[in-house]
Amino acid sequence: MKKKKAPDFVTVELRDGSEVNNEEVMLFKMNGVSYLACAPQSQPDEEGREIVLCRRQKRSVNVDELPVGKFPDGGMFWQQLPCGEEQDAVFAEFCRRYEQEAQEKRRKELKAAEYLKLNRWQRFVYKLKAFFCAIPRWFVALFKKIGRFFKNLGLKIADNAVDLWRTFRYGSWSTRVSFLVMGFGNFAHGQWLRGLLFLLMQGAFITYMVLSGAHWLSLFGTLGKVATVEVYDEVLDITIVQHVDNSFKILLYGILTIFFIFAFAYTWRLNVKQCRICDEITRSGKKVKSAKDDLKSIVDDQFHKTLLSLPVFGIVMFTILPIIFMILVAFTNYDYLHDGYNNLFTWVGLENFNSILTFGSGLSVAFGEILAWTLIWAFFATFSNYFLGMFVAMMINKKGIKIKKFWRTILVMTIAIPQFISLLYVSNLFADNGVVNAYLIRWHIIDSPIHFWTDGTLAKIMVLAVNIWVGIPYLMLITTGILMNIPDDLYESSKIDGANGFQQFAKITLPYMLFVTGPYLLNSFISNINNFNVIYLLSEGGPARPDWGQVGGYIAGDTTILITWLFGITTGAEANYKMASVIGILIFVVVSVLSLIVFTIMPSNRREDDFS
Amino acid sequence: MTEQETSQQILDFDVDFNAAAANVEIDPPDPNFTQTEQTEFRKRFVDVPRPVSRLVGQRVTNRIANTVIYIVLSIMCIVWLLPFFGIVFESFRCESTGLEGYIFPKKWGFDNYVRLFTDPTSNFLRWFGNTLAMGLITSVVQTAFQLAVSYALSRNRFKGRKFLMNMMLVFGMFPGFLTLILLYTLLSDWNLTMTNAPWGLILIYIASSGMGYYIAKGFFDTISHSLDEAARVDGATQMQIFFKIILPLSKPIVIYTILMGFMAPWGDFVMATFMANNTNNGYNVAAGLQWLLTDSMINDYYTTFCAGGVLVAIPITILFMLLQKYYVAGVTGGAVKG
CATH class of the missing domain: 4.10.260 (G Protein Gi Gamma 2)
Incomplete structure (x- = not known):
């Protein structure tokens, strides 16, 4: 069995009053009871350090016995074991585990020694193998983590409940009132500003819930029952269609209400906590912070909160909330037929995911091919730009090349011009009746126009080529500075050793560049997966592939990547929002899995002295 | 001693130190x-x-x-500049308005430019104004937001900091277009789409600007903490440290953020087209000019598009070339740190 990862920082109070505060702590379980072994640092002698064994106590039933405030080790209680049979047994178990651990450590060290002997390619293969071998363990770890998360959540809630109970029982009367009327304790202690804010929050919450929150929440489970009713208008003598429920709004405001409830619960807890702190401060005879102090702290101690408040509010409202909304949409049947206004939409579970991921269905074929092309596109777009850009930068950097600034300026200038202008122009340049075809025909090189954008394979090559045209200036800019940072003596000494230009590039330049720009490569790979502009402006995802069928009135094509597919489905004539959000979620999955893989085996994990 | 003097002294000291370090290199x-x-x-x-x-x-x-x-x-220079010369040449073409199979106009003139401003269909002046307003407002507010977030995350270790950063990382991995439909519906409730689309777009840009804090944070991370501590000893508040010490040192990154914020609306045609929803008045230049190239319009307005493209590209390019140094600093800094 593997050793549980010990918490970084453990503070254990022993019976004699001394504290153990030490990193060499081992946690293990025996017969269902958790034990902790540690060597207190107070004993100076390294060899003869006595091992202290502690047993985890069950949560004390008598709440009054709990210490106030700090709970050691995240709410766990440890008691030193008394001498006796139990101690001997635990000590034997500890010795066995310790030995096991030491062996494991030795084995690992051996592996490291072997690893250093491998060459770069073998190392890469080794890492790749280790990565795939580690996947099952990841899942185990993931489930364990989830389990631990819920356990910790439970513990936290229990702790909070205990704390609340204690606060209520021992708090002053004003504290008790603030359980009901938020901010009352603050008023009683003269903190009128905080009190006012708490009170306002409570007022706003109650008003909101009564007026609309409860309504949205009650309909959240069904997303509305009645879309329209026909009402007879006596004055006009006609029946008028009246809209009742709106699924879209129910979903949106339902999420908002849930957000608000959480925010309120947090504020309420904060209110109670502050009352307790105020009580404690008053009891110890000190003065509580006044409103003036609070105002001062906005620009001083709490300045970071001031800075963060508005931007984070914006992010929550315009990024996080919409994304959560769209994630939930993936589990509904929201599309142009069920627009939530004339026809309600409702929860359908995993049906949308089924339709796109079920092997063999029309949609899954399209999805598979588009996903494959997206990855191919991202790979070639990233690395062709990377190497060619680096190559151009090296050419310009080369000693003896004059007017370096001129070459750079010309390339950099192309970055400034908005992409939609240059790309749309290039797209028309290569159109069937565009300039390129016209000149080629005039010069009798070809007889009929080349279908740059309507031939599947050619279109793919073209978008990649034009993307190189777009990307080289960026890469040239980025790599120039880094290339200049490579110490010249590395090249000098390699020259003396008889290395030619290519060897220099492969052994010095490339490893250094990969090391420094590793994170950038990952970023640009991901941004290429989502590189909407180049694809959409050049080929609009075409040439269309009718055999894939249409989704949302949009027929995907050979150069369609996931993001343009998503856009087409969202804006198509028969907009299919549910599939769009399924694709959005799948893009997220692809991106996050890729980042995880790359972060695990990234060259930047290598040590820098590998390069010499 | 006032804070002004303190910070000035600290800065002076820093400069002296640098000069001293530079001197050592000269044997x-x-x-x-x-x-x-x-x-x-x-x-x-x-x-x-x-x-x-x-x-x-x-x-x-x-x-x-x-x-x-x-x-x-x-050869590269020719290839890279060819499209731009092409656009300029086409914008001066008078004999026809659609796609032609040659680059050099047969009849030169300013017809397309005149048409750009006078033709009722192409509402170029309005588009240009919209985009300019969006660029100016967005660049200022976005810079403030981004600097605030990156400074707070770079300099303070507070509870929930890691959570916040992870949150932004995870939600940043979702494609931005996912939320188009929701944002459109939301903004149309507040009457910020169609004709008012620029205002809605400004709101969207600003609200999500905190997500792009990485580059500025990387910059703030490199500024020495000893400056803060020295000022703290002299009794400066956190706000004074930010505005009087750190901000003056951050000129490159401030200019970079402003430049990025200003340039973004000029190239954004997806959001702009979607939010304006076929309302000519609400387009920005990108959406408007792209609209001129839709299948039904391209034969009448292709050269007009080129003229508009030239007029948009010139100011942007000049601005960009003037501030190129800061752009390079920002981009390379971001690339190296990831």
Whole structure:
């Protein structure tokens, strides 16, 4: 069995009053009871350090016995074991585990020694193998983590409940009132500003819930029952269609209400906590912070909160909330037929995911091919730009090349011009009746126009080529500075050793560049997966592939990547929002899995002295 | 001593320190050696002549390599600039308005430019105004937001910091277009779409600007903490430290953020087209000019598009070239740190 990862920082109070505060702590379980072994640092002698064994106590039933405030080790209680049979047994178990651990450590060290002997390619293969071998363990770890998360959540809630109970029982009367009327304790202690804010929050919450929150929440489970009713208008003598429920709004405001409830619960807890702190401060005879102090702290101690408040509010409202909304949409049947206004939409579970991921269905074929092309596109777009850009930068950097600034300026200038202008122009340049075809025909090189954008394979090559045209200036800019940072003596000494230009590039330049720009490569790979502009402006995802069928009135094509597919489905004539959000979620999955893989085996994990 | 003086002193000290560090690199002439001795030393050990044949061979290959590089670079420059010259030439074409199979106009003139401003269909002045307003407002507010977030995350270790950063990382991995439909519905409830689309777009840009804090944070991380501590000892508040000490040192990153914020609306056609929802008045230049190239319009407005493109590209390019240095600093800094 593997050793549980010990918490970084453990503070254990022993019976004699001394504290153990030490990193060499081992946690293990025996017969269902958790034990902790540690060597207190107070004993100076390294060899003869006595091992202290502690047993985890069950949560004390008598709440009054709990210490106030700090709970050691995240709410766990440890008691030193008394001498006796139990101690001997635990000590034997500890010795066995310790030995096991030491062996494991030795084995690992051996592996490291072997690893250093491998060459770069073998190392890469080794890492790749280790990565795939580690996947099952990841899942185990993931489930364990989830389990631990819920356990910790439970513990936290229990702790909070205990704390609340204690606060209520021992708090002053004003504290008790603030359980009901938020901010009352603050008023009683003269903190009128905080009190006012708490009170306002409570007022706003109650008003909101009564007026609309409860309504949205009650309909959240069904997303509305009645879309329209026909009402007879006596004055006009006609029946008028009246809209009742709106699924879209129910979903949106339902999420908002849930957000608000959480925010309120947090504020309420904060209110109670502050009352307790105020009580404690008053009891110890000190003065509580006044409103003036609070105002001062906005620009001083709490300045970071001031800075963060508005931007984070914006992010929550315009990024996080919409994304959560769209994630939930993936589990509904929201599309142009069920627009939530004339026809309600409702929860359908995993049906949308089924339709796109079920092997063999029309949609899954399209999805598979588009996903494959997206990855191919991202790979070639990233690395062709990377190497060619680096190559151009090296050419310009080369000693003896004059007017370096001129070459750079010309390339950099192309970055400034908005992409939609240059790309749309290039797209028309290569159109069937565009300039390129016209000149080629005039010069009798070809007889009929080349279908740059309507031939599947050619279109793919073209978008990649034009993307190189777009990307080289960026890469040239980025790599120039880094290339200049490579110490010249590395090249000098390699020259003396008889290395030619290519060897220099492969052994010095490339490893250094990969090391420094590793994170950038990952970023640009991901941004290429989502590189909407180049694809959409050049080929609009075409040439269309009718055999894939249409989704949302949009027929995907050979150069369609996931993001343009998503856009087409969202804006198509028969907009299919549910599939769009399924694709959005799948893009997220692809991106996050890729980042995880790359972060695990990234060259930047290598040590820098590998390069010499 | 006022805070102003304190920070000034700190800055002075920093500058002095840098100057001192720079001085070290210049080797002072060693007084123990005379001039002749030094030249003798140089002759013997530094300027050792290499074997002649190798030198000559190297020179020849070097010259060939350089010639090849010059040729390649010249071709590249032509390829890279060709489309832009193409656009300029086409914008001066008078004899026809659609796609033609040649670059050089047969009849030169300013017709397309005149048309751009007078034709009721192309509402170029309005589009330009919209975009300019969006650029100006967005750049200012976005810079403030981004600097605030990155400074707070770079300098403070508070509870929930990691959570916040992870949150932004995870939600940043969702494609931005996912939320188009929701944002449109939301903004149309507040009457911020169609004609008012620029205002809705400004709101969207600003609200999500905190997500792009990485580059500025990387910059703030490199500024020494000893500056803050010194100011703290002298009794400066956190706000004073931010505005009076850190911000003056962050000129490159501030300019970079402003530049990025200003340039973004000029190229954004997806959001702009979607939010304006076929309302000519609500377009920005990108959406408007792209609309001129839709299938039903392209034959009448292709050259007009080119003229509009030139008029948009010129100010942006000038601005960009002027502030190029800051752009390079920002981009490379971001690339190296990820």
